[in-house]
Amino acid sequence: MAVKAEYEKNGFDILRYAAALSVMLLHYSSYAMILSEKLPARAGAFMDKTREIALLFPGVVMLFAISGFLVSASFERAKTREEFFRRRVLRMYPELWICTAVNLAVVCLLVPELLDRSVILWLGTQILGIANTPDCLKDFATGSVNGALWTVFTEVQLYIVLGIVYPCLRKLKNIHWAAVLIGLAALNLACGEVVRDSAGMIPKLVERTCIPYALWFFIGVFCYRKRQEALPVLKTAFLPLLVVYLITESTESAGIRLPGYYTDIATGILLPLLVIGCAYCLPKVRWKVDLSYGMFLYHWILLNIIVHYDLMNRLPWYAGLLLFLAGSVGTAAISRRLNIFCQTMCRKFLKKTLAS
Numbered sequence: 001m002a003v004k005a006e007y008e009k010n011g012f013d014i015l016r017y018a019a020a021l022s023v024m025l026l027h028y029s030s031y032a033m034i035l036s037e038k039l040p041a042r043a044g045a046f047m048d049k050t051r052e053i054a055l056l057f058p059g060v061v062m063l064f065a066i067s068g069f070l071v072s073a074s075f076e077r078a079k080t081r082e083e084f085f086r087r088r089v090l091r092m093y094p095e096l097w098i099c100t101a102v103n104l105a106v107v108c109l110l111v112p113e114l115l116d117r118s119v120i121l122w123l124g125t126q127i128l129g130i131a132n133t134p135d136c137l138k139d140f141a142t143g144s145v146n147g148a149l150w151t152v153f154t155e156v157q158l159y160i161v162l163g164i165v166y167p168c169l170r171k172l173k174n175i176h177w178a179a180v181l182i183g184l185a186a187l188n189l190a191c192g193e194v195v196r197d198s199a200g201m202i203p204k205l206v207e208r209t210c211i212p213y214a215l216w217f218f219i220g221v222f223c224y225r226k227r228q229e230a231l232p233v234l235k236t237a238f239l240p241l242l243v244v245y246l247i248t249e250s251t252e253s254a255g256i257r258l259p260g261y262y263t264d265i266a267t268g269i270l271l272p273l274l275v276i277g278c279a280y281c282l283p284k285v286r287w288k289v290d291l292s293y294g295m296f297l298y299h300w301i302l303l304n305i306i307v308h309y310d311l312m313n314r315l316p317w318y319a320g321l322l323l324f325l326a327g328s329v330g331t332a333a334i335s336r337r338l339n340i341f342c343q344t345m346c347r348k349f350l351k352k353t354l355a356s
Contacts (some may be wrong), residue, residue, distance in 0.1 A: 007344045020059060032312055040317065060213075061268060063296075065275050068219065072220070082308055096129055098339060099298060112307070114137060122134040131149040141305070151296075157209065161214070166221075188260055219273065231276075298328050
C-alpha cells in the first residue's frame with residue numbers, strides 16, 4: 001500500500017497540459033511567423049522563442065511517453081483485456097466524434113461553396129481517427145482540416161499493440177527490455193532514413209503507422225513496469241539528465257544533426273525519461289477536469305478560423321494568441337460536457353453489443 005501511495009504522488013496532470021500547450025504553441029507560432037505581415041520586433045522575438053522552446057521539448061514525444069506510462073497502469077487496473085479496450089475507446093472516440101461534428105459545422109459555415117462529396121469520405125475516416133483532409137478543403141486556411149489528428153490514430157494503434165502484448169511484457173527481464181527498446185530505436189532510425197530518401201505515399205504511410213513513435217511510448221511502458229527501480233533513479237537523476245539533454249540538444253546549433261524520425265534519436269530516448277522523472281519531482285496534483293485532450297483536438301480548428309479570417313494581421317499579435325488559447329480551452333471545456341453524455345450512450349451501446 002505504501003508503494004502504491006508513493007507511485008501515485010506525481011505531477012502528470014501538469015505535464016499533460018504542458019505537452020498539449022507545447023504542441024499548440026508550436027503550431028500557432030509557426031503560422032504566425034509565416035503569415036503575419038507586420039509582426040512587431042518584440043512579438044517576432046516572442047514567437048521565435050516560443051517555437052524554439054516547443055521544439056526543444058516536443059509535446060508529441062512527451063504525450064506518447066506519458067501515455068505509455070499511464071495506459072500501462074490502466075491495463076493493470078482493468079479486470080479483463082476487453083475492459084481495457086472498452087475504456088480506451090470511451091476515452092478517445094466520443095470526444096473525437098464531437099470534435100468532428102464541430103469541425104464539419106465550422107467548414108459548412110465558413111466555406112460551404114468549397115464542399116463536395118469528398119467530405120463524405122473524410123467523415124468516414126474520422127470515425128476511426130484517421131487523419132485526412134478532403135480534396136475540396138486543401139486550399140482552406142492552413143490546408144489541413146485538423147493537422148494534429150494523426151497522433152490520435154497512432155495512439156490507438158499503440159493501445160491495440162499494448163493490449164495484445166502486455167501480458168508478455170510482464171515476464172520480461174531487464175536484458176529483454178533492453179533488446180526491445182534497442183529494436184524500437186533502430187526502427188525509429190530506419191523510418192527516418194526511409195522518409196529522407198522517399199517521396200509520395202511512403203512518407204505518409206510511415207507517418208500514419210505507430211512504428212516510428214513506438215520507442216517513446218514503450219519507454220513509458222518500461223518505466224511503469226520497472227517503476228520500483230526506475231522511478232527513484234529518474235527522480236534523483238532529473239537535474240543531471242536535464243543538463244545532459246540540453247547539451248545534446250545544443251549540438252544542432254553547432255551544425256551537428258543526429259538522425260531519427262520526427263525528432264532526433266537523443267530526444268526520442270532522453271525526453272521520455274526526463275518527463276517521467278519530472279512527474280515525480282513535481283508536487284502531487286490531481287485535477288478532476290482534464291481538458292488536455294480536448295485542447296489537443298480543437299486547437300487546430302481555432303487555428304484554421306484565425307487563418308481564414310486573417311486575424312493574425314487584423315488583431316494585435318497578443319490578442320490573436322489569447323483568442324487561440326482561450327478558444328481552445330473554452331471549446332475543450334464545452335466538449336467535455338458533451339463528451340460525458342456521449343460516453344454514457346457509448347457505454348450502453350457497448351454493454352448491449354458485448355452482451356449479445
